[in-house]
Amino acid sequence: MKLWPLYAADFRKQKMSLVYHTGWNTILFMMVLAICCIVSSARGRQSDNDAGLIVSSVDGQRGRPVLNAARTTFVADNGQLLRGPFTSSEWGAPAPYDQIENMKNLGFNAVHLYGECFDINYPNPGSTAPGYAASRIDSVVAATRDLGMYLVITIGNGANNGNFNYDYVMDFWNFYAPRYADETHVLYEIQNEPVAWGPPYLTHNNPPGAVPMTIDAYNIIRSHAPDTPVLLFSYAVPWGSGGANDAMMDIRAFNTAVFGDENAVWTNEAVAIHGYSGTAMTAQFAERMIQYGYPLFQTEWAGGIWGETGGGFELYTALEMERLNISWLTFQYIPPWGVADDVTIPRVFKDRVERAGMSWPPDFGTWPEQRGVFGNNGQPRATTGLSGTLRIQAEDFDIGGQGVAYHDTTPFNQGGQYRTDEDVDIEMTSDTGGGYHISSTDDGEWLEYTIMVRDPGFYNLRLRVASAVTDGAARVISYNLDKTGIWTIPNTGGEQVWTTITKPVFLEYGRQKLRVEVVTGGFNLNWIELSPATAGPLGGGTYKLVNQNSGLVMENDNRSIVQNVFADTNIQKWNLQHIGAGQYRIRSAQDSWQWDTCILRPLGNGYYRLTRVSSGLDYEVQDASMDVGAAIASNDYTGLASQQWAVQAPSAPAFPVGLQADWASYEQIDLSWMPSAGAMSYNIKRSSFGDGPYTTIAADVIDTSYSDFDVVDGQVYYYAISANTAAGESLNSGQVAVLPWISQDIGAVGISGSTHYSNNVFTITGSGADIWGTNDAFRFVYMPVTGNTTIIARVASVQNTDFWAKAGVMIRESLNANSRNAFIAVTPGNGVTWQYRSNTGGGSNSNNTTGLGAPHWVRLERNGNTFTGYRSEDGVNWTQQGTSQTINMPTTVYMGMAVTSHNNSRLCQAVFDHVAAPGWPPPLPPMEPTDVHATAIMAGQVNLSWTASLNATS
Numbered sequence: 001m002k003l004w005p006l007y008a009a010d011f012r013k014q015k016m017s018l019v020y021h022t023g024w025n026t027i028l029f030m031m032v033l034a035i036c037c038i039v040s041s042a043r044g045r046q047s048d049n050d051a052g053l054i055v056s057s058v059d060g061q062r063g064r065p066v067l068n069a070a071r072t073t074f075v076a077d078n079g080q081l082l083r084g085p086f087t088s089s090e091w092g093a094p095a096p097y098d099q100i101e102n103m104k105n106l107g108f109n110a111v112h113l114y115g116e117c118f119d120i121n122y123p124n125p126g127s128t129a130p131g132y133a134a135s136r137i138d139s140v141v142a143a144t145r146d147l148g149m150y151l152v153i154t155i156g157n158g159a160n161n162g163n164f165n166y167d168y169v170m171d172f173w174n175f176y177a178p179r180y181a182d183e184t185h186v187l188y189e190i191q192n193e194p195v196a197w198g199p200p201y202l203t204h205n206n207p208p209g210a211v212p213m214t215i216d217a218y219n220i221i222r223s224h225a226p227d228t229p230v231l232l233f234s235y236a237v238p239w240g241s242g243g244a245n246d247a248m249m250d251i252r253a254f255n256t257a258v259f260g261d262e263n264a265v266w267t268n269e270a271v272a273i274h275g276y277s278g279t280a281m282t283a284q285f286a287e288r289m290i291q292y293g294y295p296l297f298q299t300e301w302a303g304g305i306w307g308e309t310g311g312g313f314e315l316y317t318a319l320e321m322e323r324l325n326i327s328w329l330t331f332q333y334i335p336p337w338g339v340a341d342d343v344t345i346p347r348v349f350k351d352r353v354e355r356a357g358m359s360w361p362p363d364f365g366t367w368p369e370q371r372g373v374f375g376n377n378g379q380p381r382a383t384t385g386l387s388g389t390l391r392i393q394a395e396d397f398d399i400g401g402q403g404v405a406y407h408d409t410t411p412f413n414q415g416g417q418y419r420t421d422e423d424v425d426i427e428m429t430s431d432t433g434g435g436y437h438i439s440s441t442d443d444g445e446w447l448e449y450t451i452m453v454r455d456p457g458f459y460n461l462r463l464r465v466a467s468a469v470t471d472g473a474a475r476v477i478s479y480n481l482d483k484t485g486i487w488t489i490p491n492t493g494g495e496q497v498w499t500t501i502t503k504p505v506f507l508e509y510g511r512q513k514l515r516v517e518v519v520t521g522g523f524n525l526n527w528i529e530l531s532p533a534t535a536g537p538l539g540g541g542t543y544k545l546v547n548q549n550s551g552l553v554m555e556n557d558n559r560s561i562v563q564n565v566f567a568d569t570n571i572q573k574w575n576l577q578h579i580g581a582g583q584y585r586i587r588s589a590q591d592s593w594q595w596d597t598c599i600l601r602p603l604g605n606g607y608y609r610l611t612r613v614s615s616g617l618d619y620e621v622q623d624a625s626m627d628v629g630a631a632i633a634s635n636d637y638t639g640l641a642s643q644q645w646a647v648q649a650p651s652a653p654a655f656p657v658g659l660q661a662d663w664a665s666y667e668q669i670d671l672s673w674m675p676s677a678g679a680m681s682y683n684i685k686r687s688s689f690g691d692g693p694y695t696t697i698a699a700d701v702i703d704t705s706y707s708d709f710d711v712v713d714g715q716v717y718y719y720a721i722s723a724n725t726a727a728g729e730s731l732n733s734g735q736v737a738v739l740p741w742i743s744q745d746i747g748a749v750g751i752s753g754s755t756h757y758s759n760n761v762f763t764i765t766g767s768g769a770d771i772w773g774t775n776d777a778f779r780f781v782y783m784p785v786t787g788n789t790t791i792i793a794r795v796a797s798v799q800n801t802d803f804w805a806k807a808g809v810m811i812r813e814s815l816n817a818n819s820r821n822a823f824i825a826v827t828p829g830n831g832v833t834w835q836y837r838s839n840t841g842g843g844s845n846s847n848n849t850t851g852l853g854a855p856h857w858v859r860l861e862r863n864g865n866t867f868t869g870y871r872s873e874d875g876v877n878w879t880q881q882g883t884s885q886t887i888n889m890p891t892t893v894y895m896g897m898a899v900t901s902h903n904n905s906r907l908c909q910a911v912f913d914h915v916a917a918p919g920w921p922p923p924l925p926p927m928e929p930t931d932v933h934a935t936a937i938m939a940g941q942v943n944l945s946w947t948a949s950l951n952a953t954s
């Protein structure tokens with residue numbers, strides 16, 4: 001079994017195999033390991049005695065990286081791959097020592113440094129000469145040396161990407177090659193992306209001479225630093241196996257010039273590659289280069305993740321580099337600054353690795369978890385197209401042991417079958433097909449399976465179960481999301497009487513851990529199946545796609561998509577064909593042009609999300625425009641009406657749009673809307689709960705406005721309206737929530753902000769220069785509150801309009817810009833900040849913790865005149881941010897959520913959920929009662945009983 005192909009060093013293999021192949025003993029062994037770590041502060045990296053230990057103390061300088069035996073890459077002195085994020089000293093101070101040290105906690109042992117950026121005019125008089133960042137580079141060399149990490153130094157491109165300056169490169173290496181020649185932890189990478197594209201550089205004219213430059217720079221480095229590993233070429237776009245053939249032209253030219261032999265075998269060199277031809281092409285390039293015998297080093301790539309516009313760590317290239325045994329440096333930066341994403345933000349890096357069950361043996365610390373796939377050559381079991389079924393045997397749970405791949409409450413495998421060194425209980429099964437099943441399930445146990453979902457969408461999830469108990473229950477989690485809720489396991493009439501239970505689930509694209517939780521045990525589990533839904537939520541046919549916000553339809557405008565007034569023309573109609581898993585091909589009724597493939601995701605209110613299969617992003621009308629001709633684009637889904645679509649027969653009546661509703665007084669809510677095409681009258685509907693069920697409070701209203709007098713101050717009301725037309729009643733309009741919260745801009749904002757509320761999620765936009773100094777400018781969603789109070793919210797996201805954009809919870813004395821206030825906020829680039837203005841019109845003070853980012857919880861408490869801010873990763877464990885402040889405020893203050901873009905020409909969008917404040921959240925709708933029993937007692941009397949339902953008050 002090739003589980004961990006990365007251990008080049010035998011000592012490590014032995015130790016790690018102990019970890020993997022023991023169940024109960026794992027924890028004990030890890031404890032012993034931990035104790036060893038504590039007592040061994042100085043460890044000889046080159047010695048075999050303790051090199052397998054996981055150490056997080058300062059270690060001192062590492063030995064030279066060497067090419068591994070398989071000649072795939074440079075590895076550390078203990079055989080580990082080099083892995084790291086980047087920092088830059090091109091324009092200012094690089095990451096400081098403590099931030100570099102923190103990288104060890106993220107599983108890294110290396111740093112990529114863009115040391116200087118070349119001056120395109122060098123050596124013209126007045127241009128910047130190499131050496132300008134020497135003291136900054138020295139600091140990173142020293143920090144990585146002391147921390148026992150490796151460092152790859154290169155020349156960055158600044159504003160001249162895909163270019164190089166020959167004189168600068170030569171003078172740079174004449175300056176720096178001798179400077180760090182004796183630093184055994186340093187590698188040199190000649191020049192970042194000297195050409196915008198991939199190989200062969202020999203034939204590139206723009207700029208020409210990248211191969212001669214490489215040859216000359218290499219000779220300079222070698223003349224000063226004979227033992228330092230050198231990375232060559234730094235191809236931005238490796239471009240598959242053909243690219244590898246082209247790269248061989250460059251390599252042969254290099255070899256001939258440097259070694260006098262075009263087939264020279266490298267001993268201290270590797271080809272640097274970036275990932276900008278995509279995962280598959282990059283991997284194909286690497287495989288071919290390895291066949292040619294030339295080692296590689298991945299020194300830059302970045303990408304998105306399914307369902308997110310943001311960048312961040314792109315898993316799949318990293319997984320390919322791990323599979324191919326190639327060291328990698330990802331394009332996420334070490335705080336405090338950089339040009340991509342902060343690697344310490346969990347959403348950017350750590351969460352992605354964990355969600356995917358990705359693992360590697362860290363040089364330091366205890367993360368990532370040591371886990372892997374059982375069997376299947378160590379590769380995740382993958383869904384097989386839009387019609388095939390993936391069956392995962394329950395007994396093939398992941399490798400990693402107790403607390404990592406599973407939780408089991410009893411020592412040893414009580415069934416004694418199949419995997420006898422694990423604690424999970426496994427028996428032979430009597431079920432069809434034989435094999436084994438999981439037995440002795442107990443409350444709270446769980447099992448994990450790393451899977452690969454190649455086709456996102458709707459699946460039928462099946463569990464093969466047998467149970468002699470009536471109250472068995474499970475829950476299935478994947479992509480870190482609850483897919484099933486609590487799922488009752490029926491009593492099948494015996495522990496060997498098997499049945500299959502099914503639930504429809506939505507699965508995101510990609511590698512993910514699928515976890516089966518035992519909510520209430522007592523059942524047996526043989527296998528788990530995933531098959532794509534064979535029918536979609538809508539039948540195939542011709543539809544119009546109508547935006548909920550604008551009421552306008554998608555139109556094929558010469559193969560770009562815009563919104564327009566529906567005029568029943570073919571360019572406004574679309575043929576939808578279900579191809580499996582809820583995925584639909586969408587073709588224009590005009591010319592059959594296939595516009596896209598989308599998953600139709602019903603929202604329960606008659607509308608759909610149109611989620612692109614390729615990206616996971618959702619179609620929306622750009623900027624929520626109401627204008628004819630506005631573009632249709634895809635973006636992160638935040639629940640806005642402009643992202644919700646009616647998929648309707650062309651003849652369906654138009655639904656009303658433009659519904660507005662707000663308090664007119666404490667006893668009156670006024671509604672108004674735009675007249676809709678074909679409407680003869682309107683029906684007014686209201687609910688106390690989001691998305692209904694609605695009660696029609698007025699029917700056949702002729703006007704386009706209405707006043708609701710049957711309301712009570714302090715409650716939340718949801719309204720929707722429908723139109724009555726000759727063709728019948730329309731779909732309900734989008735819903736409007738009337739909240740006890742008030743939303744307004746504070747101070748001098750450049751653009752007016754907005755607040756949208758749906759399903760307990762607030763989407764708030766705000767502009768404004770800042771909440772800081774003597775005056776604030778932002779969007780505030782608030783309520784007046786009297787006395788001691790607390791507000792809690794999770795900042796689910798905050799748009800990066802500036803590293804100092806802010807989204808958080810605030811208490812302020814007044815609605816004036818210069819008001820006293822206390823504020824705890826999440827920023828895109830500066831972590832969580834606690835700040836306050838103690839005097840009206842006075843300055844502001846703050847205390848921030850970097851390395852944190854949305855999603856993150858914030859809490860603000862008032863106790864008398866003492867204000868305290870807290871932050872939390874999970875809403876359970878809270879850490880005070882900064883110190884409590886005494887601020888004189890009146891008994892009644894304004895409390896709520898605040899968003900500033902820190903950029904007056906832009907709106908910053910922030911999403912808040914889990915908001916808790918006095919009287920908020922409003923009560924949930926009661927669930928239907930269950931288990932209703934009627935018992936005849938005597939003539940004239942029947943007794944009824946039922947199970948109390950969630951949230952019911954009577």
Ligand SMILES: [Ca+2]
Binds near residue numbers: 409410411413423425
């Ligand atoms: Ca057990």
Ligand SMILES: [Ca+2]
Binds near residue numbers: 409424439441442
């Ligand atoms: Ca068990």
Ligand SMILES: [Ca+2]
Binds near residue numbers: 435
């Ligand atoms: Ca089985």
